[in-house]
Each structure stands twice: as structure tokens, then as C-alpha cells.
Amino acid sequence: MTLVAAIVSVAVLVVATGGWAVLRHYDGKVNHIELTFSDSAARPSAAGGGTQNILLVGSDTRAGTGGEFGQTEGQRSDTTILAHLDADGSTTLVSFPRDLWVQIPGYTGSDGTQHDAQKSKLNAAFAYGGPSLLVRTIETLTNIRIDHYLEIDFLGFQAMTDALGGVTVCVKELTPELKAQGFDNLNDRYSGWHGQVGNNTLTGEQALAFVRQRYGLPGSDLDRIHRQQQFLGAVFREVASTGTLLNPRKLLDVVDAATSALTLDDHTSLTDLRLLAVRMQGISTGGVTFATVPATPSQAGGQSVLVAKTDELTTLLAGIGGSPPQAAGPPALDPAGSPSGSTAASMASAASVGATAASGAVPASGTGHGSVVTADLRATGGRPVGGAVTLAQATPEPSGGVGCTY
Incomplete structure (x- = not known):
């Protein structure tokens, strides 16, 4: 699962509706969770001065999907992006590989057991302690305080892609040397991805497979991140196109899918994410x-x-x-x-x-x-x-x- 849809979800509301009053209406459809920190005193200081740092997370939970995406116990952060909205007007989206070896802070498990700090893969933080522990893990790694938290799920990602009528991405051909080594970026039995060299117009199911493939790619997790970054730009171009903006039924379907897919921390509303939405409008013009x-x-x-x-x-x-x-x-x-x-x-x-x-x-x-x-x-x-x-x-x-x- 990728988080690209989580970013675009907010931008969709701004581009599509053109007003914050509508944002408040759709805010009631968004899920909210509480973030708790046992080590609040150890958190970095907020950037302040108009700068915001937002953690965008795609969760690979299979709950409620009826096994459509396979079976796995618990959930992990499949995609993690830090959106840095600087007061100087610049916007940076930093992707964190799921296999990144990091220090996970000590935490209290759901059964009350105390766990000491430990080294593990980044995506394990979400599995061990949910969003709160993931936030603290990113803060520990970067010394940047997270101001807002966004999360999206499998079904929401698919629904929004389908509501757009599909999204077109471009796949490069592997070199003969890479093919000889067994790499295959056109067929992957793990994610279910099957494509062709050049342009591919993807349905929601195909898009999910495209952004989830890692086995068979030369750079594994890093190449998958590059796919996600390309897909993010493609989605926003489609959202901002006249074919979407001038089609009321399509607009409603996209906005409904976007908001129902999102989970925010309980101190964040859609209106708090206005700056992110405005900045994301620059993604197709090189502003991100x-x-x-x-x-x-x-x-x-x-x-x-x-x-x-x-x-x-x-x-x-x-x-x-x-x-x-x-x-x-x-x-x-x-x-x-x-x-x-x-x-x-x-x-x-x-x-x-x-x-x-x-x-x-x-x-x-x-x-x-x-x-x-x-x-x-x-x-x-x-x-x-x-x-x-x-x-x-x-x-x-x-x-x-x-x-x-x-």
C-alpha cells in the first residue's frame, strides 16, 4: 500500500471544492485516533514560525478486506513519508524505506508490558506500538517534531484510483544485464503486478500492485519508492485535469473516496491541512x-x-x-x-x-x-x-x- 493517495486526498478537496466550508463538511467523514506518548518530554521542540511537519502513512492492515490482499497478522507501515512545509515556501516530501534499520524507542504494549528501546526495521514500529510509536521513531531518527498524522488504507487507495477513472504511469525496460540476473519489473506474483514497458493506465487494483512491488526490482524498496513518487505526480495531474474538475459526479466520487480513506490524529482536522493541500498543487509544476x-x-x-x-x-x-x-x-x-x-x-x-x-x-x-x-x-x-x-x-x-x- 502506498501513501500517495493520503497526500492527494487532502489536495483533492481543495482543488475539487475550492472552499474550506466544504472541507469542514467532509471532516466529519474522516476517522480520528489518539496519539499517546509516555516520553513526551523527550520529543523534539516544534519548528514553529509557520513551518509544519506532517507524517503521511500507508498502513498494510488487511482488516476488513476479506482476504482480498492476502493474509497477514497485525499491520505495518507500508509507506512512510515526512512532508516538510517550510515557512520559506518550500515543500519537501521525504520517503523512509520500510526496511530502514532504526532505533525504536521504549514503549508500553497493549497488554501493559514495558518494552525497552530496540533496533528493528522501520515498519515494525507500527506493528509494535501503532501510530504513536511510529511517530516517536521518526522523531528519534530525524530530531523533527511531527505536528500532524495522516494514514490511509488499502480499500481507500483503490476506491480513489477507480473514482479517477484510472491513472497512467510509465515503466522503463530493464537492461539485458538486469534481466539476466532474474529481475522482472513487469510481472510480480507477490503484489499481483502485471504491466508492459511504456505507459500503463491502471485501475485501483492494478495501481495498488504497481506501488507495492519490491521483489523483482533492481533497487527493491528504493525502486518501489520511485514508483510511488511517480504515481503521486500522475494522480495529482489527473485530479487537477479539466476532465475531473468539470465533472461533478466524478468530483463527488473522488472526494468521497478520499475522505473515507483517511485517518487523522485527534488534534488534526482537514482544515488544519490546508497548507499541505495548497502546497501539493505545485507537484505537477516542479514546486515539490x-x-x-x-x-x-x-x-x-x-x-x-x-x-x-x-x-x-x-x-x-x-x-x-x-x-x-x-x-x-x-x-x-x-x-x-x-x-x-x-x-x-x-x-x-x-x-x-x-x-x-x-x-x-x-x-x-x-x-x-x-x-x-x-x-x-x-x-x-x-x-x-x-x-x-x-x-x-x-x-x-x-x-x-x-x-x-x-
Whole structure:
């Protein structure tokens, strides 16, 4: 499941209705949950000054789906994005890989058992302690206080995509080398994704499969994030199109699906998310910056994980008012045994080189609005190497391979 629909859900209400009075009406259809923190004193200070930080979460719970999406015990955060709305007018959406190895703060379980802080994959935080523990885990990782919490579920995602009449995405062809290694981005038995090279117009069910595939993609979780970022732009272009805005029945269906899919924390209403909605209108014109936590594949706790690259994470977080936790001990090693962290200078150098064929985007030399942070896939058959990143300008719409993803 992806969170892209959660972001667009709010934007839909603004673009489609054009007024906040309607927002208040639909606010009554949104679910609300209480966030509780046993360590409130340890939370970072709020940014203030007009800056907002909103956590957007896609939950992979199967509850109420009748097994339509398979069976799994409990629920996990399938997609996690931090929306940083800076007072200077800039907007950054930072994606956190679900397999990111993080420090999960101590918490009290549903049975009253006290659990000490522990290391685990990011998506486990949601399974252990729900939204509250996920919020605290992100705050611990970034030193950024979360002001608002949004969540969306499987059924809501599908319903909104179908209400739009489908969404078109672009899939790049794998290189012969990647195909020889067994990668397949056109067929995936786990997510149910089946597509073709080039444009694919997706129904809700197909879209869910598209944004959920990770097995078979060269960059696994990181390539899946790139798919989600492309889909987000495609959805908003469809929402803002005249075919949607001038069709009252379609508008109502989209807005109904969007609001019924959302869960907010009990101190947040749709009207509190006006700034997010307004900023998201710039997504198709390059007014929103996409970023992904820089990480490299590794092993920890007997499982495959992604370890954050400390120096690059520091650079990324510094740009949105945060900082990583103080690391204890030597830096984590990548599978080749070299330090996983690289310097900010190497990050800038990689950016100046330009986008790789894997990202399919044009070169850029900065992190300004409209840039997309993508894994630098070098001459290793498309596998991420050392977690270096390139910065590439986002295009309004995939064309001729530019903007397409694996």
C-alpha cells in the first residue's frame, strides 16, 4: 500500500471544492485516533514560525478486506513519508524505506508490558506500538517534531484510483544485464503486478500492485519508492485535469473516496491541512521536492535491511531543520565491507555528474524545488552502490522515457 493517495486526498478537496466550508463538511467523514506518548518530554521542540511537519502513512492492515490482499497478522507501515512545509515556501516530501534499520524507542504494549528501546526495521514500529510509536521513531531518527498524522488504507487507495477513472504511469525496460540476473519489473506474483514497458493506465487494483512491488526490482524498496513518487505526480495531474474538475459526479466520487480513506490524529482536522493541500498543487509544476533517506543494503539481526548513510542523512535533514541521532560505535558496513556513510562533498559531486540511465531524468546540480533524489545505479547492472545520490529535475509528465521508473 502506498501513501500517495493520503497526500492527494487532502489536495483533492481543495482543488475539487475550492472552499474550506466544504472541507469542514467532509471532516466529519474522516476517522480520528489518539496519539499517546509516555516520553513526551523527550520529543523534539516544534519548528514553529509557520513551518509544519506532517507524517503521511500507508498502513498494510488487511482488516476488513476479506482476504482480498492476502493474509497477514497485525499491520505495518507500508509507506512512510515526512512532508516538510517550510515557512520559506518550500515543500519537501521525504520517503523512509520500510526496511530502514532504526532505533525504536521504549514503549508500553497493549497488554501493559514495558518494552525497552530496540533496533528493528522501520515498519515494525507500527506493528509494535501503532501510530504513536511510529511517530516517536521518526522523531528519534530525524530530531523533527511531527505536528500532524495522516494514514490511509488499502480499500481507500483503490476506491480513489477507480473514482479517477484510472491513472497512467510509465515503466522503463530493464537492461539485458538486469534481466539476466532474474529481475522482472513487469510481472510480480507477490503484489499481483502485471504491466508492459511504456505507459500503463491502471485501475485501483492494478495501481495498488504497481506501488507495492519490491521483489523483482533492481533497487527493491528504493525502486518501489520511485514508483510511488511517480504515481503521486500522475494522480495529482489527473485530479487537477479539466476532465475531473468539470465533472461533478466524478468530483463527488473522488472526494468521497478520499475522505473515507483517511485517518487523522485527534488534534488534526482537514482544515488544519490546508497548507499541505495548497502546497501539493505545485507537484505537477516542479514546486515539490521529493527525497528518499539515503541508505545501503546490509545485514542486521539476521535479516536483510537498509542502513542509513550517516553523512548524507545529516545533509538531507539539515535542509529541513533536523539532525540524525548520535551514532554509537563505528559506521555500519555495506555488503562489500566499506563504510556505508559518504561525505556531503561526494553527494554534491554525484549530483553534478547528472542523472543515471536508471533514473531516466535530466541532470541538475542542486536540491531546489522539483528535484527528485534517486539512487545512483552505476555500472553494476543497476544495483545501488554505496548509496550515492543524484539530483534530477522532475518533469510534469513522463515522456520518451524521462520520468519513467522501473
